[in-house]
Amino acid sequence: MRSNAAQYDLIAPGSLDAVLEVLASSTERYTPIAGGTELMVAFGAGHLQPRKLISLWGLEELRFIDVTSDAVVIGASSTFTDIRRDAVIVNEFPLLARAASWTGSIANQNRATIGGNIVNASPAADSPPALLVYNAAVTLVSARGERTMPYREFHLSYKKTALAPDELLYSITLLRNVGGYKQYIRKVGTRNAQAISKTALAAVARVNKNIIEDIRIAAASLREVPTRLPAAEQALLNKPVSTETIAQARAALIAEAKPIDDIRSTASYRANVAANLLEEFLRTL
Amino acid sequence: MTIKLTINREESAIEAPPMKRLLDVLREDLHLTGTKEGCGEGECGACAVIVNGELVNSCLVPVLQAEGARITTIEGLAGEQRLHPIQQCFLEEGGAQCGICTPGMILAAHHLLQKNPRPTFVQIQEGLAGNLCRCTGYTRIFKAVQQAANLTPVP
Numbered sequence: 001m002r003s004n005a006a007q008y009d010l011i012a013p014g015s016l017d018a019v020l021e022v023l024a025s026s027t028e029r030y031t032p033i034a035g036g037t038e039l040m041v042a043f044g045a046g047h048l049q050p051r052k053l054i055s056l057w058g059l060e061e062l063r064f065i066d067v068t069s070d071a072v073v074i075g076a077s078s079t080f081t082d083i084r085r086d087a088v089i090v091n092e093f094p095l096l097a098r099a100a101s102w103t104g105s106i107a108n109q110n111r112a113t114i115g116g117n118i119v120n121a122s123p124a125a126d127s128p129p130a131l132l133v134y135n136a137a138v139t140l141v142s143a144r145g146e147r148t149m150p151y152r153e154f155h156l157s158y159k160k161t162a163l164a165p166d167e168l169l170y171s172i173t174l175l176r177n178v179g180g181y182k183q184y185i186r187k188v189g190t191r192n193a194q195a196i197s198k199t200a201l202a203a204v205a206r207v208n209k210n211i212i213e214d215i216r217i218a219a220a221s222l223r224e225v226p227t228r229l230p231a232a233e234q235a236l237l238n239k240p241v242s243t244e245t246i247a248q249a250r251a252a253l254i255a256e257a258k259p260i261d262d263i264r265s266t267a268s269y270r271a272n273v274a275a276n277l278l279e280e281f282l283r284t285l
Numbered sequence: 286m287t288i289k290l291t292i293n294r295e296e297s298a299i300e301a302p303p304m305k306r307l308l309d310v311l312r313e314d315l316h317l318t319g320t321k322e323g324c325g326e327g328e329c330g331a332c333a334v335i336v337n338g339e340l341v342n343s344c345l346v347p348v349l350q351a352e353g354a355r356i357t358t359i360e361g362l363a364g365e366q367r368l369h370p371i372q373q374c375f376l377e378e379g380g381a382q383c384g385i386c387t388p389g390m391i392l393a394a395h396h397l398l399q400k401n402p403r404p405t406f407v408q409i410q411e412g413l414a415g416n417l418c419r420c421t422g423y424t425r426i427f428k429a430v431q432q433a434a435n436l437t438p439v440p
Contacts, residue, residue: 002325003304010303010349010361033347037327044325053304056348082341105415107393108327110339111346195349 003043013054016062016141016168019054023166024143030054032168034062034077035111037104040121062115062170065089071177076115076169081106083114093174093186094204095130102126102187102197115169118151121159121225124264128155128203128226130185132218134174141170148173155225181206181214184281188273190264195223198265201277207285210240218273221265222257231256232278241285249282250275288352291368292317293361303349308332309350311358319359319388325415330416333389340396342415359388362395369396371433380429383420390416394430402437409434 010033031050033039042048056062064079067088076084079279080100085091090097103112103126104158117127118138128151139268140163153170154162163169181204189195196231200220206213215236217229231252239245259270289298292315297332311317325344332343332368335357362369367394368376371372381387390413397404397412404412409430410423418426 005302005305005309008302008304010347012303012352033362034351036345036347037342040306040347041326043347044306044344052346055350104327105330105342106396106412107330107333107342107415108345111341184431256370 003046003048008043008051010053010055010152016059016060017143019056019059020055020141020143020166020168021047023168028052029165032056032119033078034113034116036095037108038116039113056115056168058114062168071083072174074172074174075169076118077113078115080104080109080112080114080117080170084109088176091162092176093130093134095133095183096127096174096206098178098185099126099130099187099200099202115173115281117216117233118154119161119163119169120171121155121161121226123223123227124197124200124221125226126187126197126200126220127161129200129220131172131174132226132228133183133202133204133216134178135216138166138171139170139173140164142167145260152228158224178204182281182285184277186280187275188222196264199259199274201272201274201281203278203281205236205281205285208243212236212239212241212285214243217253217278219257221270222259222274224258229253231257236282241282246279246282249278252277288348290348290351290353291355293357296332299348300344301348304347306344307334307336307346307348307356308343310351311343311356315404316405317358321385321388323385323389328404328417329386330389330393330413331386331390333416335392335396338399340393346414357392359391368438369395371398371430374429374433374436375426378425378429378432380421380426383419386416386418390418390426394433397430398434398437402434402439405429406431407429 030052033053062075064075066073080103083100114159138146138151183204186196188202189197203217205215232249235249235252254271257271259267302349311320320333327342327345334343336354
């Protein structure tokens, strides 16, 4: 059964300050909606729970990509199309540009925002593994002020985030320091296009004289939140790339993964394929 | 509430709840039934329209978010008494059969050719990847778009 639009309220205060004021002062809880590619699906299917929504679409204060000499700051309402079109992201943060290209169709990429992808907090979302391996920081904003935290600490548990009820995700900051790193990302889904991932793995590594000096690995759908894989990283750090270390990293990944069986895949498939993806990357180092 | 839209170069003011889907406003309030509903969840592209120059799925747009927007639907693509070249190519190449996916396919092709007048075959495939067809088959559709690209002047 489709939802009855008349039973829902949607307001568009027109500026970021006005939205934050509503979130801070309203006795009723408003749910933010940006491009709508997640919430409107629930609405169309008749199971959108929140009855009061507040629009972030069209707020210029949230839609920007600022590049400085040492960082790229992405406004939370930047669409995946904005991200795919940004030359610095494409050249220096290709894993994020690739993940953006996987996120639904062009029509959805024109509406779907990176902030929505993060705040919706699906463990299967496309952009989080890339953001995790780039050590992204997120800035949250409310009428009380701003705070910045490592993105790694943003997801608390399944679909629970660090956002307070009056807070919005404002921006995502990436430091431009991955120049010397080899980068990898791959998603495994039912089809190449327009399929939610069974699992996905992103990684960056710096190798010197066959020794892995630094490595960061992150995955989708291996735990209840998008996650780094610290045990697999530790198994590889300061080690040579060899058959033995690859086997140790695979075992560490499979041991730390806590995937589930669901309609898209099984726990065992997810863990083993993620290990295969990691091995695929390590064999290119 | 009253919401103002510019649809196919004509201004309209409609009365609708702010969460009403743009798709339903087009079909029910404005009687522009060329825009189709397929899946209703943003997967199939049958409801695609162009809003402020960007292709979007109208089933996922609450009409309040289209306030003041310039919208092109399939009804706005043809000139007077004359098909748009993309429509003409779909006709000549057999790119339409049952017709449900066709308006979205043509608008997606239009959006693609506006951004990239000389797409490669792979770029055509990617440009139309969000539009599902269940009867014509993609080969004729891709051929129609290639043909239309050959007719599109490079700006």
